[in-house]
Amino acid sequence: MVQLNRQYDRANNSGEPIHVKVVGVGGAGSNILDRVMLDGIEAAELVAINTDVQSLTASVAAHKVQLGRNLTRGLGSGGDPELGYAAAEEATDDIRSVLQGGTVVFLCAGLGGGTGSGAGPLVAQVAKEENALVLAFAAVPFSFEGRRRCAQAEESLTRLRAVCDAVVCFENDRMAEITLPRMGIHEAFAAADLTVSQSIRSVAALLQRPGLLHIGFDDVCAVLRNGDARALFGYGEADGENRAHDALAKALKSPLMNRGALLENAFHAIVHICGGPNITLGEVQIIMEELNRHINDQTQLFMGIGIETRMGNRLSVSVLSSLGNGLGKPIAQFRQRAVYPVEPLPQPNVKPEPWKPAAVSELPPKAAAQEQAGAIGYAPERGEEELMLSSTQSETHKPAQTRPPAKLDAKSQTGSAKKVEAKQEILQFEPVSRGRFEKSEPTIIDGQDLDIPTFLRKNVRIR
Amino acid sequence: MARDNIFVGLEIGTSKICAVVAEARSDGTLKVVGVGSVPARGVRKGEIVDFETAKRCVHDAIVDAEEKSDVEISEVYLGITGSHIRSFNNRGVVVLEEGREEIDEQDLDDVRTNAREVSLPMEDCILHTIIQHYYVDGQDGVLNPVGLLGKKLEADFHIVYGIRTRIQNAIRCVKELELEPADVIINSLATAQAVLEKNQKQLGAIVIDIGGGTTDFVVYVDGAVKQSGVLSIGGDHITNDISIGLKIPSARAEKLKVDEGNVTLGTAFPGETILLKDETGFAGREIEREPLNQIIHERLREALEIVKRQIEADQNLHYVGAGVFITGGCSQIRGLEHLASDIFGMPVTMAHALPMAGVTSAFENPQFSTALGLVKYAHLVQIDRPASGGLIRNAFQKIKGIFRN
Ligand SMILES: Nc1nc2c(ncn2[C@@H]2O[C@H](COP(=O)(O)OP(=O)(O)OP(=O)(O)O)[C@@H](O)[C@H]2O)c(=O)[nH]1
Ligand SMILES: Nc1ncnc2c1ncn2[C@@H]1O[C@H](COP(=O)(O)OP(=O)(O)OP(=O)(O)O)[C@@H](O)[C@H]1O
Ligand SMILES: [Mg+2]
Ligand SMILES: [Mg+2]
Numbered sequence: 001m002v003q004l005n006r007q008y009d010r011a012n013n014s015g016e017p018i019h020v021k022v023v024g025v026g027g028a029g030s031n032i033l034d035r036v037m038l039d040g041i042e043a044a045e046l047v048a049i050n051t052d053v054q055s056l057t058a059s060v061a062a063h064k065v066q067l068g069r070n071l072t073r074g075l076g077s078g079g080d081p082e083l084g085y086a087a088a089e090e091a092t093d094d095i096r097s098v099l100q101g102g103t104v105v106f107l108c109a110g111l112g113g114g115t116g117s118g119a120g121p122l123v124a125q126v127a128k129e130e131n132a133l134v135l136a137f138a139a140v141p142f143s144f145e146g147r148r149r150c151a152q153a154e155e156s157l158t159r160l161r162a163v164c165d166a167v168v169c170f171e172n173d174r175m176a177e178i179t180l181p182r183m184g185i186h187e188a189f190a191a192a193d194l195t196v197s198q199s200i201r202s203v204a205a206l207l208q209r210p211g212l213l214h215i216g217f218d219d220v221c222a223v224l225r226n227g228d229a230r231a232l233f234g235y236g237e238a239d240g241e242n243r244a245h246d247a248l249a250k251a252l253k254s255p256l257m258n259r260g261a262l263l264e265n266a267f268h269a270i271v272h273i274c275g276g277p278n279i280t281l282g283e284v285q286i287i288m289e290e291l292n293r294h295i296n297d298q299t300q301l302f303m304g305i306g307i308e309t310r311m312g313n314r315l316s317v318s319v320l321s322s323l324g325n326g327l328g329k330p331i332a333q334f335r336q337r338a339v340y341p342v343e344p345l346p347q348p349n350v351k352p353e354p355w356k357p358a359a360v361s362e363l364p365p366k367a368a369a370q371e372q373a374g375a376i377g378y379a380p381e382r383g384e385e386e387l388m389l390s391s392t393q394s395e396t397h398k399p400a401q402t403r404p405p406a407k408l409d410a411k412s413q414t415g416s417a418k419k420v421e422a423k424q425e426i427l428q429f430e431p432v433s434r435g436r437f438e439k440s441e442p443t444i445i446d447g448q449d450l451d452i453p454t455f456l457r458k459n460v461r462i463r
Numbered sequence: 464m465a466r467d468n469i470f471v472g473l474e475i476g477t478s479k480i481c482a483v484v485a486e487a488r489s490d491g492t493l494k495v496v497g498v499g500s501v502p503a504r505g506v507r508k509g510e511i512v513d514f515e516t517a518k519r520c521v522h523d524a525i526v527d528a529e530e531k532s533d534v535e536i537s538e539v540y541l542g543i544t545g546s547h548i549r550s551f552n553n554r555g556v557v558v559l560e561e562g563r564e565e566i567d568e569q570d571l572d573d574v575r576t577n578a579r580e581v582s583l584p585m586e587d588c589i590l591h592t593i594i595q596h597y598y599v600d601g602q603d604g605v606l607n608p609v610g611l612l613g614k615k616l617e618a619d620f621h622i623v624y625g626i627r628t629r630i631q632n633a634i635r636c637v638k639e640l641e642l643e644p645a646d647v648i649i650n651s652l653a654t655a656q657a658v659l660e661k662n663q664k665q666l667g668a669i670v671i672d673i674g675g676g677t678t679d680f681v682v683y684v685d686g687a688v689k690q691s692g693v694l695s696i697g698g699d700h701i702t703n704d705i706s707i708g709l710k711i712p713s714a715r716a717e718k719l720k721v722d723e724g725n726v727t728l729g730t731a732f733p734g735e736t737i738l739l740k741d742e743t744g745f746a747g748r749e750i751e752r753e754p755l756n757q758i759i760h761e762r763l764r765e766a767l768e769i770v771k772r773q774i775e776a777d778q779n780l781h782y783v784g785a786g787v788f789i790t791g792g793c794s795q796i797r798g799l800e801h802l803a804s805d806i807f808g809m810p811v812t813m814a815h816a817l818p819m820a821g822v823t824s825a826f827e828n829p830q831f832s833t834a835l836g837l838v839k840y841a842h843l844v845q846i847d848r849p850a851s852g853g854l855i856r857n858a859f860q861k862i863k864g865i866f867r868n
Contacts, residue, residue, distance in 0.1 A: 440507035443695040453704035454761040462754040
């Protein structure tokens with residue numbers, strides 16, 4: 001069943017603009033933040049929060065908060081969430097001042113270590129106190145990282161759920177599924193960062209961009225606010241005649257999607273379709289109809305359409321949902337991997353005492369958080385995207401389309417279907433952004449995407 | 464004051480937009496009377512991606528040039544680049560009809576038309592048909608066949624074409640600013656006019672313009688354009704690589720590249736670092752020199768190797784006697800001369816435009832080679848065919864052709 005969402009007329013209201021802050025807590029959070037920044041996010045403030053000064057300095061975020069100046073003195077928390085929490089407590093004022101003014105806070109962290117797990121929930125709480133809508137995007141450890149880290153992550157998840165409006169939980173194991181067998185730990189993390197970054201960017205876009213159809217805060221929360229939810233997220237982009245079908249097919253192929261099979265168990269799902277002004281109703285219909293085959297009758301589908309001239313002839317589909325209860329706890333479900341090509345992460349010193357959830361009682365009850373979320377009124381300004389729709393001159397400067405390489409020989413005719421596949425690989429799994437080249441035609445020579453740094457493609461170890 | 468003897472070259476570059484105003488003097492030389500330049504926005508890889516923004520920048524560059532030169536600009540020679548631009552060589556043939564033996568101007572037009580009769584994709588249009596050599600009854604070495612006796616006229620041309628709509632973007636941008644595009648010229652061809660002496664063209668030369676978004680090259684053999692190409696790789700790629708590799712924001716990567724970058728490996732002391740100040744109040748970050756250089760090295764080596772491979776594939780490398788001339792903003796990266804001569808195995812010159820009278824600071828900067836080349840090209844064309852007005856008509860036809868359907 002397709003339901004056009006009720007936010008549609010609200011897009012026309014004028015109201016306060018929304019201020020998005022993306023906050024990375026801990027080492028993984030900071031890496032995800034860098035990813036978000038490299039991939040590009042519109043009109044968002046990036047904030048890095050960490051105990052580890054080295055990681056903070058390296059971060060590309062515009063705002064940085066050091067935790068535990070006295071307690072941890074610039075070092076990490078050594079995998080101890082209690083220490084992470086205390087370090088954050090010490091810096092509460094700094095955290096508050098950097099979060100002030102945010103309407104929506106995306107909190108990202110890798111759970112399992114000390115800082116992300118310990119400080120993350122406190123950061124979320126401060127954000128709530130500042131009246132922001134708080135969405136947490138948390139990566140939970142690889143199974144090979146050991147039981148202790150998994151337990152710490154689970155504990156932290158519980159705390160996050162108690163404060164945040166929604167928690168989306170990403171399993172590193174599954175995000176890296178496709179990269180694991182052939183890649184090292186850095187690539188595995190990078191693949192995971194990419195998935196988390198894409199979903200943050202999609203949700204941010206959903207909330208911010210004026211589109212034909214608009215999805216609101218409460219829709220997003222309804223979809224994400226589910227019990228102990230695991231994120232289902234897929235993103236695909238395509239051009240060419242079959243771009244609608246191709247983009248959806250790719251989105252469903254994303255590692256967190258299980259080819260769409262898991263969607264069947266979802267209660268809600270958000271679909272965001274984004275394309276240039278030439279996007280057609282027919283294409284939207286194709287996507288919604290095909291998607292309908294992957295959901296059950298009870299599933300509520302929220303659809304948003306964004307028009308962005310920079311998309312040119314490309315069309316993208318993001319599908320975001322979460323698995324409800326009843327499928328068991330995510331962390332308990334790690335699959336064992338027989339062989340792993342690189343050394344496992346060093347284990348933190350195992351302390352005999354598990355992390356005592358001492359702070360839990362200070363957290364505001366979930367119900368209160370939800371009320372707050374519902375009360376926030378907003379309506380983004382109408383941007384030029386919408387205006388572009390009716391203007392015909394946009395045709396003339398639409399960004400480059402891909403065209404066959406060099407010369408006019410037979411080689412150049414080799415199916416465009418293949419090209420689509422290759423592009424997808426890069427999009428999903430290469431730890432690389434298009435950055436400044438986002439709006440331009442990729443530089444493909446001899447089948448290589450030369451926009452990707454040479455040193456990465458040639459596997460040159462720098463330093 | 465708009466005058467007949469004024470030429471304006473306009474390059475809508477990826478990193479800067481630049482307009483050069485030059486005056487043709489009675490002694491046959493050109494004098495640069497003003498250069499307007501503004502940082503470009505809305506341009507990627509040499510092409511406009513954000514029309515309104517780019518248009519505003521072009522406007523500003525034109526105004527700047529008008530102020531500097533005290534010339535009111537109404538007409539520009541427009542440089543074009545982009546990965547869609549392709550080229551090939553083709554021969555045209557004309558057989559004189561029975562009873563006629565002397566080759567005339569019409570035959571030159573016909574042989575050119577004949578060479579252009581190739582089936583290009585619908586979306587494409589021809590930008591240049593550049594004469595390489597004439598043959599009269601199979602004899603080469605003919606500079607100007609008009610008036611010669613013969614039965615058959617053949618001619619080799621270098622033909623450059625590109626996607627019509629993408630060329631239109633730049634033309635439309637100029638037109639919407641009430642400027643007349645006098646002609647559109649591919650950047651590499653223009654740049655070569657600024658950088659090469661006549662005898663270097665004769666000896667054979669490679670000109671490579673490494674800019675912010677593209678690397679444009681042209682190969683001269685025996686005084687004629689034998690090959691041209693555009694690679695959409697430029698300084699932006701280097702900056703992006705640095706930003707990703709060292710995990711620093713692009714603005715800093717750009718500054719680091721310009722201030723500290725060097726393509727030569729092994730020049731830094733082991734562990735030598737550069738202190739990068741952090742505006743947010745944290746202790747500054749140390750950047751190691753060698754990795755920085757390595758990132759730049761990998762990118763530029765790759766770009767130059769691609770250019771070399773393409774020139775080799777067309778079997779032109781062995782006919783280059785005068786060497787490689789590298790210009791454009793990125794030619795200023797330290798050590799590039801060595802790297803390039805290592806790759807090409809021939810002498811390499813870091814080139815800027817040859818001196819002309821007037822604003823000297825202009826041709827000392829390799830970033831202005833293309834725009835200066837545009838006015839040189841315009842001037843050369845005028846000298847070549849002074850009275851006939853044929854080329855002006857051709858240019859007009861060309862631009863009309865680009866807007867056909
Ligand atoms: N997606 C992703 N996950 C990561 C990355 N690095 C670490 N992780 C995961 O995040 C968990 C927490 O690690 P960190 O973020 O480094 O730890 P921290 O929060 O900084 O805590 P301390 O270093 O102990 O103070 C790990 O157990 C990994 O599962 C990364 O770069 N990307
Ligand atoms: N001193 C320098 N050292 C290294 N790089 C430099 C220096 N000065 C400029 N650059 C780089 O040169 C590039 C700009 O060159 P240029 O002005 O020739 O390009 P453009 O004409 O704007 O672009 P394009 O022709 O590719 O569209 C930028 O990437 C800039 O970082
Ligand atoms: Mg850490
Ligand atoms: Mg240039």
